Amino acid sequence: MNPVLPGEIAIKSESDIVAARRTVRDAAMQVGFGMTDVTRIVTAASELARNVFKYAGEGAMTWRQLEEPGRMGIELRFIDHGPGIADVQLALQEGYSTGAGLGLGLPGAKRLMDELDIQTASGQGTTITLKKWRMI
Amino acid sequence: MKSKTKSPNGGGEKRLEAVTTPDMLRMLVENVRDYAIILLDPKGNVTSWSPTAERLKGWRAEEIIGQHFSKFYPPEDNVSHKTATELAVAEKEGRFEDEGWRVRKDGTRFWANVVLTALRDKEGKLVGFGKVTRDLSERRAAEEKIRKQSQEIFEMAAVPVVQVWEGILLVPLIGTLDSQRTQHLMERLLQRVTETSSPVALLDITGVPTIDSQTAQHLIETVAAVRLLGADVVLTGVRPTIAQTLVHLGIDLSNVFTRSSLTAGVRMALEILNLKVGPKS
Amino acid sequence: MNNESISVIKVRDILMVTMPSDPDDSTISSLQNKVLTAMERTDAKGVILDISTVETLDSFFARTVSETAQMVALMGGRTIVAGMRPAVAVTATQIGLTLKNIETSLNVERALDAATAERPRDPR
Numbered sequence: 001m002n003p004v005l006p007g008e009i010a011i012k013s014e015s016d017i018v019a020a021r022r023t024v025r026d027a028a029m030q031v032g033f034g035m036t037d038v039t040r041i042v043t044a045a046s047e048l049a050r051n052v053f054k055y056a057g058e059g060a061m062t063w064r065q066l067e068e069p070g071r072m073g074i075e076l077r078f079i080d081h082g083p084g085i086a087d088v089q090l091a092l093q094e095g096y097s098t099g100a101g102l103g104l105g106l107p108g109a110k111r112l113m114d115e116l117d118i119q120t121a122s123g124q125g126t127t128i129t130l131k132k133w134r135m136i
Numbered sequence: 137m138k139s140k141t142k143s144p145n146g147g148g149e150k151r152l153e154a155v156t157t158p159d160m161l162r163m164l165v166e167n168v169r170d171y172a173i174i175l176l177d178p179k180g181n182v183t184s185w186s187p188t189a190e191r192l193k194g195w196r197a198e199e200i201i202g203q204h205f206s207k208f209y210p211p212e213d214n215v216s217h218k219t220a221t222e223l224a225v226a227e228k229e230g231r232f233e234d235e236g237w238r239v240r241k242d243g244t245r246f247w248a249n250v251v252l253t254a255l256r257d258k259e260g261k262l263v264g265f266g267k268v269t270r271d272l273s274e275r276r277a278a279e280e281k282i283r284k285q286s287q288e289i290f291e292m293a294a295v296p297v298v299q300v301w302e303g304i305l306l307v308p309l310i311g312t313l314d315s316q317r318t319q320h321l322m323e324r325l326l327q328r329v330t331e332t333s334s335p336v337a338l339l340d341i342t343g344v345p346t347i348d349s350q351t352a353q354h355l356i357e358t359v360a361a362v363r364l365l366g367a368d369v370v371l372t373g374v375r376p377t378i379a380q381t382l383v384h385l386g387i388d389l390s391n392v393f394t395r396s397s398l399t400a401g402v403r404m405a406l407e408i409l410n411l412k413v414g415p416k417s
Numbered sequence: 418m419n420n421e422s423i424s425v426i427k428v429r430d431i432l433m434v435t436m437p438s439d440p441d442d443s444t445i446s447s448l449q450n451k452v453l454t455a456m457e458r459t460d461a462k463g464v465i466l467d468i469s470t471v472e473t474l475d476s477f478f479a480r481t482v483s484e485t486a487q488m489v490a491l492m493g494g495r496t497i498v499a500g501m502r503p504a505v506a507v508t509a510t511q512i513g514l515t516l517k518n519i520e521t522s523l524n525v526e527r528a529l530d531a532a533t534a535e536r537p538r539d540p541r
């Protein structure tokens with residue numbers, strides 16, 4: 001019954017993407033998510049951590065446990081000061097990519113998590129907040 | 137009440153209460169186990185601390201008296217907002233009760249039940265708050281375990297997955313398939329396919345009254361996920377009305393093996409098994 | 418951070434490729450080269466990609482697997498992805514990763530049976 005302590009790690013190299021995945025896996029397990037949800041959360045984190053590294057060069061991820069009556073959850077936030085996303089609707093469309101990817105990262109993360117919020121503007125950097133809940 | 141009894145020193149009932157009751161109260165506050173009882177001033181600063189509070193929360197009286205009770209909250213809570221609301225509610229309603237994480241001096245957490253009670257003098261002026269905190273960590277852990285277990289039992293009962301033949305699993309679906317149930321179904325079926333290394337799963341929808349487009353989508357996803365594992369799904373019990381609905385909804389099941397009866401499905405499954413074993417064996 | 422790497426060994430005329438559980442991006446990227454050079458060197462008939470320990474299959478990983486399979490096909494070989502975990506399969510499906518045109522198998526032994534059989538197994 002140890003709650004997850006909030007924390008932050010930098011994302012500025014490829015190995016930080018691996019570290020972000022591991023951190024998120026541990027935290028999600030500690031919050032009590034089942035194996036499938038843990039995999040969903042880690043996969044979403046992997047997508048967004050790679051986007052930070054690929055499009056902004058560097059940034060950070062923070063995580064914390066959420067508590068509400070009847071449910072518990074995890075919040076992940078990816079913060080960078082890169083170029084920002086000019087058209088969020090477009091970026092959320094499946095298959096849209098400026099980086100020769102499948103364009104599945106953002107829309108995929110949205111489907112895997114319960115909530116996804118994007119704060120961004122051209123030249124202003126990007127902050128993406130993800131939440132996943134489980135009933136208790 | 138010994139209201140009519142005179143005390144030996146002849147002081148009368150007033151004196152008895154003045155000496156004994158506060159002493160007994162103090163003993164109660166200091167010795168009751170599992171509860172920490174403290175006093176706050178109207179702004180929420182600690183004015184009285186007890187040994188039980190020290191035991192539960194770690195601070196000594198001289199460290200905490202005069203400090204604001206927001207110290208007891210985890211940092212990620214919106215602390216100033218929360219504490220202000222709690223005091224306001226307790227003042228207005230007379231009482232505020234909450235359950236949640238609280239922190240000890242060393243930073244560790246415990247799951248607490250907290251009751252704040254407004255204390256007023258004879259004129260009704262607010263003089264402070266009584267705060268009773270109870271450590272419920274153990275109860276919460278036990279509850280969570282039970283909830284998790286019953287959830288698992290419920291999910292298993294809702295979606296039976298049976299092995300009918302070496303290499304063939306059968307999932308007889310009965311009743312309406314909502315999203316959540318289909319989700320559980322998918323997870324359990326995949327688990328069983330892997331555990332039993334079964335190359336074929338029969339998904340029998342004979343007992344499903346109607347299918348809407350969302351359910352059909354879930355079924356298609358289930359089939360896709362099972363294929364990623366390296367197994368196939370045969371959808372059986374597709375009655376005429378369901379076949380009509382699926383076509384009208386524009387759902388493409390051309391990539392999914394479907395059979396009208398379970399018997400035909402089993403035959404199909406055996407055929408797939410044969411092909412999978414390969415000509416060499 | 419990650420010292421594990423991809424192992425490639427030849428069994429009969431098939432290349433058995435084992436992925437580490439949590440590979441970083443350069444390890445994933447090295448998959449293509451390793452497999453294609455081994456295909457050429459050993460004249461293998463096909464590739465079995467064992468992902469049974471893989472815990473996360475994101476879009477980058479999946480794209481690399483798909484592309485590698487396409488290249489192997491151009492060199493006349495088959496690719497069978499073996500041993501995907503249930504949670505990974507659910508997640509991949511939900512993101513929309515279908516691994517189109519890739520054969521899958523429950524485990525490495527079955528994959529080996531299928532790969533050495535005379536014809537592809539899919540009756541569709």
Ligand SMILES: Nc1ncnc2c1ncn2[C@@H]1O[C@H](COP(=O)(O)OP(=O)(O)OP(=O)(O)O)[C@@H](O)[C@H]1O
Nearest residue numbers: 051055084091097098099101102103104105106476
């Ligand atoms: N942190 C970011 N900063 C700037 N642009 C971003 C950021 N994240 C995403 N984008 C933009 O949004 C587009 C879509 O992102 P998404 O992750 O869905 O696809 P992708 O990264 O191009 O491909 P995939 O993730 O499938 O490999 C990207 O191509 C990029 O233009």
Ligand SMILES: [Mg+2]
Nearest residue numbers: 051101105106
């Ligand atoms: Mg991406």
